Structures are given as C-alpha cells and as structure tokens.
Amino acid sequence: xxxxxxxxxxxxxxxxxxxxxxxxxxxxxxxxxxxxxxxxxxxxxxxxxxxxxxxxxxxxxxxxxxxxxxxxxxxxxxxxxxxxxxxxxxxxxxxxxxxxxxxxxxxxxxxxxxxxxxxxxxxxxxxxxxxxxxxxxxxxxxxxxxxxxxxxxxxxxxxxxxxxxxxxxxxxxxxxxxxxxxxxxxxxxxxxxxxxxxxxxxxxxxxxxxxxxxxxxxxxxxxxxxxxxxxxxxxxxxxxxxxxxxxxxxxxxxxxxxxxxxxxxxxxxxxxxxxxxxxxxxxxxxxxxxxxxxxxxxxxxxxxxxxxxxxxxxxxxxxxxxxxxxxxxxxxxxxxxxxxxxxxxxxxxxxxxxxx
Numbered sequence: 001x002x003x004x005x006x007x008x009x010x011x012x013x014x015x016x017x018x019x020x021x022x023x024x025x026x027x028x029x030x031x032x033x034x035x036x037x038x039x040x041x042x043x044x045x046x047x048x049x050x051x052x053x054x055x056x057x058x059x060x061x062x063x064x065x066x067x068x069x070x071x072x073x074x075x076x077x078x079x080x081x082x083x084x085x086x087x088x089x090x091x092x093x094x095x096x097x098x099x100x101x102x103x104x105x106x107x108x109x110x111x112x113x114x115x116x117x118x119x120x121x122x123x124x125x126x127x128x129x130x131x132x133x134x135x136x137x138x139x140x141x142x143x144x145x146x147x148x149x150x151x152x153x154x155x156x157x158x159x160x161x162x163x164x165x166x167x168x169x170x171x172x173x174x175x176x177x178x179x180x181x182x183x184x185x186x187x188x189x190x191x192x193x194x195x196x197x198x199x200x201x202x203x204x205x206x207x208x209x210x211x212x213x214x215x216x217x218x219x220x221x222x223x224x225x226x227x228x229x230x231x232x233x234x235x236x237x238x239x240x241x242x243x244x245x246x247x248x249x250x251x252x253x254x255x256x257x258x259x260x261x262x263x264x265x266x267x268x269x270x271x272x273x274x275x276x277x278x279x280x281x282x283x284x285x286x287x288x289x290x291x292x293x294x295x296x297x298x299x300x301x302x303x304x305x306x307x308x309x310x311x312x313x314x315x316x317x318x319x320x321x322x323x324x325x326x327x328x329x330x331x332x333x334x335x336x337x338x339x340x341x342x343x344x345x346x347x348x349x350x351x352x353x354x355x356x
Contacts, residue, residue: 015046017098018098019047021100023150024103027056032298034168034170035151035299036153047098048068050069054073054074073087093116097113099118099122100122109123113132122137124138148161168299171280176258186246187221189221192215194237194266196230197227198269200290203270207339215340216242223246226249227253228251231247234249260282264283265343267285268286270286285303286305288307289330307330308333
C-alpha cells in the first residue's frame with residue numbers, strides 16, 4: 001500500500017475522525033488557511049476540521065464556515081517550551097484526530113501532533129522531522145505560491161494543482177456589524193477603512209495621513225484600523241485628517257474584522273487586514289511595493305491592485321522587510337491623490353486592476 005493511500009481519498013469514506021490543521025500563525029496566512037479548510041470539506045464532508053490557533057488569530061475562526069472548532073494554544077516562538085508542547089499533545093489526544101496537516105516546515109510545529117499519536121501526520125520534508133511526520137510530501141520548492149504549498153497538502157500525493165483554489169471566506173452576521181457600529185458611535189454611511197500597518201516597514205505606504213485628509217475633504221468617513229502597534233500611525237493620520245477620521249485601532253482582532261466588514265472600501269498595505277477585508281467580500285485596494293501581487297495578493301481578488309508604474313525599478317519586487325535600495329521609491333512614487341481617486345471609483349462601483 002502506498003504510504004499516502006489512506007489520506008488520498010481512497011480510504012473508507014465512512015471515516016468520521018476529525019482532521020487537525022496546524023497552520024502558519026501570521027494573520028494573513030491564517031486567513032488563507034481557509035482555502036485548505038474548504039478543500040478538506042469538499043473531499044471529506046463527513047470529517048470535521050479543526051484549526052490550531054494562537055489567541056491573536058482565534059477570533060477569525062468564529063467567522064470561518066466549515067471549521068468545527070479552534071484549538072487555542074499559545075506556544076513561544078523563541079524556545080521549545082516542552083511543558084506547553086506536552087500539554088497541547090494531551091489536549092489533541094483527547095480529540096481522537098485521524099489526520100494532522102502540518103503546514104509549517106519547522107520541526108516544532110510537528111512535535112505535539114506526534115506526541116499525541118495522531119495516526120496520519122502530513123507535511124513537507126524539512127528541518128529533520130523524520131519520525132515526527134509519517135506521510136511525507138516532496139516537491140515543495142516547485143510549487144509557485146504559498147497557497148499552492150499549503151493547499152496541496154489537502155490533496156492526494158502527486159495530484160495536479162487545480163486551475164483555481166477555493167477562495168477564503170469570512171462571514172460576519174449583519175446584526176454583529178450593526179451592533180459594532182452602534183457601540184463605536186458610527187453612522188450607517190459608507191466609510192473608507194485604512195490599514196496602515198504591516199509586518200516589515202518596507203511594505204508600509206507612507207501617505208496615509210494625506211490620503212485621509214483628501215478623503216475627509218470629499219465628505220467621506222474614514223476609519224484607521226489596526227492593532228496596538230499601529231496606534232502611533234493612527235494618531236498621526238487622525239491629526240492630519242481632522243474630525244472625520246476615527247482611530248479604531250485596538251488589541252482585539254475581532255474589532256478589525258468587524259471594521260473591515262462594515263467598511264465600504266478598504267485601503268491596505270500587503271498585510272493581514274488586506275486578506276481579512278478581501279475574504280469578507282469588502283472591496284479592497286491592496287498597495288504593493290516590495291512584494292509581488294502574484295505571490296501575496298488574496299485569492300479573492302482585489303478591487304484595485306495599486307503599484308507604482310512611473311519607473312522601472314530593478315529591485316522590485318525585493319521581498320525585503322527593509323528597503324536597501326532606491327530610497328523606497330516603489331512606495332513613494334504612489335501618490336495619495338491617485339489612491340483617493342481609485343477609492344472613489346471603487347465606492348462608485350467601478351473596480352480596477354490597473355497600476356496607478
């Protein structure tokens with residue numbers, strides 16, 4: 001028997017043992033994990049799917065259709081934390097998982113599923129995980145995109161990639177949005193949500209204050225959305241934009257989800273909030289400089305993909321978190337007036353995929 005035959009869909013379709021996904025825990029990557037959930041739901045509709053998650057990402061699971069449960073367990077990034085790994089393994093053992101998909105290539109990600117004795121532990125070869133995984137996959141480096149690498153693990157070994165993957169979905173009840181607006185003293189009118197943060201300063205477009213001012217001058221309500229790390233940026237944007245601009249940054253990711261669900265259009269760097277907005281179905285403008293839209297834009301598609309086209313930069317895309325060449329021209333050459341003009345077209349129902 002091929003070592004992967006049981007996980008290939010050739011097994012007894014009456015198998016109802018749940019499946020655990022061990023995902024990447026960055027917010028944007030966690031949203032894209034929902035594609036993996038949807039692939040599994042389609043292949044094994046009788047097998048519940050659970051997601052291991054951190055406290056930070058846990059609110060996202062409440063809005064993900066097809067996920068039975070979030071297993072919330074925070075593990076430190078910089079050390080092994082044997083006690084925490086053993087505690088997680090005990091928790092997983094109690095849930096009688098039949099299969100674990102270990103998406104990260106790190107050996108730490110595979111420890112708890114192995115200690116829990118989950119019969120099938122699927123993942124790509126990497127970081128000396130022999131013994132921790134027992135359903136090896138090869139050829140990760142040949143897969144073009146991050147989503148291809150992850151979702152391929154939900155297919156049978158060697159299966160061709162589909163022309164299109166199922167797109168991530170986040171669904172927020174209308175009542176939740178209305179209550180959120182009321183709790184924050186917000187009107188029912190269309191608003192523009194700005195997401196000025198990102199992991200890596202090179203991905204941050206620096207003209208959000210000017211854009212907020214221009215949007216407010218045109219009578220639009222503007223919300224600044226992000227986590228506690230964006231509080232300083234939000235204060236700068238509010239100061240530039242005036243009373244029509246609200247700081248909605250905070251500690252709870254749920255607040256960011258609800259803000260993006262309520263917005264008429266979202267303007268975002270290449271960040272987790274961009275993926276959240278797109279998965280919610282909110283018209284989303286993604287501003288790209290050092291990263292490639294092909295590799296990192298949401299599968300859902302964007303109302304506008306904004307990149308500079310005034311000059312050809314040999315360093316773009318560099319995929320670097322810090323600009324080391326050309327004084328950040330890939331972002332500086334995207335003018336606030338151009339972004340605002342596109343936002344107004346999007347609000348009017350005219351989407352664009354053209355560069356600015």
